Amino acid sequence: MKKGFFPIVFYSLVVVLNLSALTQKKISPKDLDPRYRKWLEEEVVCIISPKERDVFLQLETDQQREKFIEAFWKVRNPNPSVPENEFKTEYYRRIQYANQHIGREGPTPGWRKDKGRIYIILGEPRPPAGRGVKASGPGADTQKE
Secondary structure, three states, X not given: OOOOHHHHHHHHHHHHHHHHHOOOOOOOHHHOXXXXXXXXXXXOOOOOOHHHHHHHHHOOOHHHHHHHHHHHHHHOOOOXXXXXXXXXXXXXXXXXHHHHHHHHHOOOOHHHOXXXXXXXXXXXXXXXXXXXXXXXXXXHHHOOO
């Protein structure tokens, strides 16, 4: 399938659900089944857009929620031709890492802390540019290593 197919499907789903949701009321996350509440408030809280969240809260059935979650991950899949969604796998790995390494100094899980959220969204920190790189150009021979 073409790479642009999944975003079209996802946003078509969002539009259709949005149009049908004009007459529907948005429910509170507290009214969701615990697994969907956890998905919304703990698992994808760092990456779900406000619009996606609103649409999810307007869904009426678990079947609609399952289809939404499937489409949510499909649209973020960097390589749809491979069965495993690399983005999803890496995202959950980062949550686990944040909880194990950032959240261990207190009762708050690592994904809830600013440092944990930054790690989840951006990934491993990179060394600053310029360290260990030999300078070149005019005046380079006067610089210390």
